[in-house]
Amino acid sequence: MRAAIEPDPERPVTPAARLLETCFLTIYSGTCRLYRPLRHVIGALVLTVFALMVAAVVQIYPVSNWDMVAYTASVLESDISDPIELHDRSYALLKENVSEGEFQALTGDREYRIRQFEDPDAFATMLGFYRLKLGYVETARALSAFMDPVKSLRMISMLSAVAVAGVLLVWLARHGALMYGPIVVAMLIIADFGGSAALLSPDLYASIFLLLAGFLYIERQDLAAAASLIAALFIRPDHLAFIGVFFVFALIYGPGRWVMTATFVLSALAYAFVLKGESHPGWWIHLWFTHVEYVPTLEGFDPPMSPVIYLQMLVRSTVRSLMSNTWLAALLALVIFFAKVIKPAQMADRARILLYAIFTSICAKYLVFPHYETRFYFPYLIAMGTILLIAWHQQDKTASRSNPA
Template sequence: MSSLSTAVSWVVLCVTVACVLLVGIKKPSQDWDIIAYVASAYQLDGLRGQELSSRTYADVRADVSDDKFKTLTEGDHPGNLVESNYRKTVYSDPKALTEQIPFYSIKIVYIELLRLVGHVVDSYSKSTYIVSSVFSALGIVVLSRVLYIANVHFLALPFIVMGSGVSELAKTSSADSLAVFAGMLCILALLKRSRMVFLLAAILPAMRTDYILISMLVLAVEFVRERRAASIISAAVALLAYISINKFSGNYGWLTLFNHSVVAATPYPAELTPSSNWMDYIRPYVAAIYDMISSSNSIAYVVAIYFVCALLLRDWRIPPISRLARYVLMVCRKDIQSTALLVVPILFVAGHLLMFPDYEPRFFVLSAALALVWILSKGTIKGLAPWQRARSPTEASAAVGALDPSLGPA
């Protein structure tokens, strides 16, 4: 890389990081989660009951405008009586607020960080989006390294940041930016075949418990690549962390989370009776699929799947099922870039939606960013563009056989 290109790359990186950091701190979204995270922090400080509720809402009120506070305590859709009743009850009843905390206290690293920063800035509310902004910026730095390894031009960085939603995470009061940063580090370690991948995979559940999926997928890849002992140990630690965090936080379990989040939110989830209507468990999946298709970052998945299908139709002589599994394993061993940037992210999206059918784009920013990197790394390389000439059956068979002789011509 020439000195001019290096200088331009540094300028692009610094400007992108600075913009995301400043926008996140100066224009936070201040959504309802800010209340739950502030309450989680004060609970760890030892506050309970009315004192916990009073301190939480006083902290939030000091940081937001009067209109925003009214929205947080009464709802922003007058016709939505469920949301309005939920927020009013949580505001007025300390018991209701306390029962929301187990949904948020499982993000233990994020809460400890906002407590640390909160003592510096004298506001837990401010610290929620300061931490998010800082880790969004750090995530961009790690993403820039992924771009370098994937041989994607550095000028693509700001477009990937905006297209995947990394820039929006900086404004939120949530653990998502911290999780994306840690997940990006884990993927980078996988790409570099670094032993740090085992440590990072083991601690991912402490960032967001649903990132146990990323941990297991990454470690499955490492297991296939013959690093089996370390993969098994790291997976065991990750699972132990996942179970311990949920137990320590008093998590209500999947059924309560499902009903509270995608069926009907209740101010008193500890007393929730799960729905017995089977349609309540079907409708969320339909809604999640619709939300995913209509979301801004769905284009990353659509284009990535298009590329994959085009490549398979062009290069692949479809083998029997018994040989298909061997082919997939071979790809994991020999094409780590596609595995890390496409297979792991896409399987994370699929697994997450299968277990929790609620498509909020912030949950899948990591997947969208990595998929965009893969598209840019593969889409312009000669021989991989899907609009190029399809190979003949003989050429396709020879191409597959070059990777694995056992899958070549019969």
């Protein structure tokens, strides 16, 4: 047991303070002795319970956003070709699955939502933003055989929360690091895991496959990692940025270079196919729509490219990231941890390659499309954190063996 505090000659320790310190250290030491043999079980349990709690909250207290209407329509349009019928059915399903107050907010609280609710043709022009998430839409469509599309979208969010935790548990267990479960939970909270799970969006679903790809690549399962990356691409095509950066780093450093090269080529072809086949309005219109204004219809909308407006988007997005989101702070903390704690030369080659590729891809993605919401960076932040946590764990074990107490 650690000794009690030594008295300071300039500030004598009272008997009450000494007793309090002794009691605290006794309790602390006893807790550590009980915790140590069970630390892996406790760490796994904390992470599992947290993920199940988030999944339960997603189902019990679902969050409603306007995108759920568009995703619902994307699921339905394989069976409904008439724009008016598709519009009416999508909003009818929305009304069945949200409260009256939420329905009013999603259909009447601003000009854009009012126009989408009242104008089926304007609504139809928006679906190009959503139907290109083929993997997400097709999964919801498959689940719609058993439940309505809105419930299927919520089911995907719930199962994605559990699956993300499952991948992280396997990753930690593989490296004997399950005791860090509480730290991973803290990382998940900072990276807005709960918010990503609550929204009906493909972000967390794609995160499963991105995290799985990272784990499989480190485990030298290159073909399985490639398949996971392609799955993530079909769920959210903008992950092509990461696949491209990852391929470059693999090509330079060596491990997995040919598989990742083939993965990038296939992904680029798939990306071009998806964007052409699913009527996406294009990069600049999407950027304008996200950062300048929600135009009520994309029919005939074609704003000229402007470097000045693009710079304004970057500044505005950065301010919003700093004021109301956590991803920049989390990224900075991870970079500082790497610089101050980790010895890169002692990291496994594949872990180091993956870490560098993730960091570079975050910067590249932000320059290409400056998203300000943390959910867009969730899988990258969690993968970086997990890599660094395991590297720290391995280096600490090596140091302990080299310098036994």
